[in-house]
Amino acid sequence: MNAIQVWSDLLCPFAHVAIHRLRVAREQLGVDVVLDHHTFALELFNGPHPRPGTDSEAVGLGQLEPAAGFRLWSQPDWAYPSTVLLAAEAVHAAKEQGAKESEELDHALRKAFWFESRSIAHRQVILDVATETGIDAIALAAALDDGRARSIMMADHAVAVTDAIQGSPQFVLPDGSSVHNPGISVRWEGPFAAGYPIAANTDPGWAERLLKQAS
Template identity: 75%
Template sequence: MNVAANTIQVWSDLLCPFAHVAIYRLRAARTKLGLDDVVRLDHHTFALELFNGPHSRPGTDSEAVGLGQLAPEIGFRLWTQPDWTYPSTVLLAAEAVHAAKARGLRASEDLDSALRRAFWFESRTIGHRQVILEVAAEVDSVDAAALATALDDGRARSAVMADHAVAITDAVQGSPHLFLPDGSSVHNPGIEVHWEGPWASGYPIAEATDPGWPERFLNLAAS
């Protein structure tokens, strides 16, 4: 991984609860440390649906319930809209996050964060073009009109698939996996869990947590 100075490269899936926890805590710690204008997040796609098929709501729900107890400050909410509106794919949303990089990493990470909030807090169908653009219009750093053009001509699709070509190798272990400029990395930082029962019908139980990892990572990236 070639990670630029003052940057943390984040590989994740938009519907991954573990990624939502990591990114939320990373951004909160960055603000606390006064590093919002120093360290940027460079988002890359670890598309779970390209490994497992359409996103499974039972699997996502069970993980969110377990992690909601571990990280209540994040405010996980279960899906509240009709089942048929649940996003079985978020590849177009991943394209949008890549396309937003045309305005810089800030726009890309702000859109990524807004899409996660829209899904986890508001039960919005972030796989749909209209919803993606509605969310984009709510983000000051994103040019929603330019993003619409980028989605319609598919210019960021190759970036998503190029990420997948890396994701299927041993370079990336899963969602989330974070990489630093010094070459170090960590998969699913700060949380160790085991499953009680089978995936999607059981739930994750935390075995260990490390709330201090975001500050360590940010200070390393800033140095």
Template identity: 40%
Template sequence: MTAADAPLPGTLQVWSDIACPWASLAVYRLRAARERLGLELDVRVDHRAFPLELANGRPVPPLADEAVQVLALEPGFGVRPWSGEHGEWPGSFLDALGAVSAAKDERVGGLAASEALDWALRRALFVSSRPVGTAQEVLAVAREVPEVDADALAGLLDAGREAVRRDFGLVGELGIEGSPHVLLSDGTSVFNPGIGDDGSDDPGVWDELLRRALAPEG
């Protein structure tokens, strides 16, 4: 791991796959807690890739039905069943993950653009049934995100895909258990925050994680 890979103070590093319903639940709750605490300008989100297809060695299976159940925990997300209107469920999300990584480039919009694109892709998938597995559909979503320069992003998708594979190469070293997993600069490392193996659910964990991200080191 290089210094560039380490979480920075004031940043929540979120490792996940856009296809993962539990990750979208986590991101929704993170964003809601940050807004409620008035920390939108103080705590940023650095999205890193935990590609399920590389972890499992096979295409991502349809997760739309699971998403309806999982995201029903937060009605504000607005999850809907997969309509099939725009196509079949995509088996690969490397282009989507790569675009989120590439959007961190200042020519595209930086970390704010990356976070906005990640959120837009999750909602496109689980609310609008858009098959965001192709570069074409990813860029179509990107053009709807004000923070993103989609033309600049189009030229960086190859680099983004390389970044996804590099991220995946770090998961063992960093102890990333799956999607979602949160790292903070103080050493906090949490898999699927608030969700217990016993079925317990504590959304309030995000308040504490945000406060830890905000606190100065030392």
């Protein structure tokens, strides 16, 4: 099975849009390509996730791709996930159960946050999402509790801080070529988290081309 490496942060709205578009194009093309998720942990670069910045990006990207499923955070502020390292670790740990299982957990966690306002920082929420996705939550809990995937996640960070990865999202193909945040241009009106992003589609065919190249 061919794979596209996906380097991203779970709370990155640009990654949410790009992954949605890849999954839709994959279904339309009927190609056998799995998305192999790797962690680009924005919080290890910038500190805790800022809700104002995430909210404003969600508004901008939601207008660009409504089908991806965006909602503003609707739960109490204290429940907002300022960190998603444990959730990212769970996506790595799920690879023990299979590449497709890991991909589906990543997708379900993004949906849980962006569409359902669930605090995916919390261990029990992560395990609940795993159960709903059909993943063995008992095995996943054991992996989280002994930390076996933590070093793998941090090895990703060691790559993320180099020039090899530009940011979230970045897609790396089997031939070694890669592309960062394809198909979208964006500029900020005002400062980050106080202003708002103005985004535009620039290349509607990128996902289909990427999948064909990978397969």
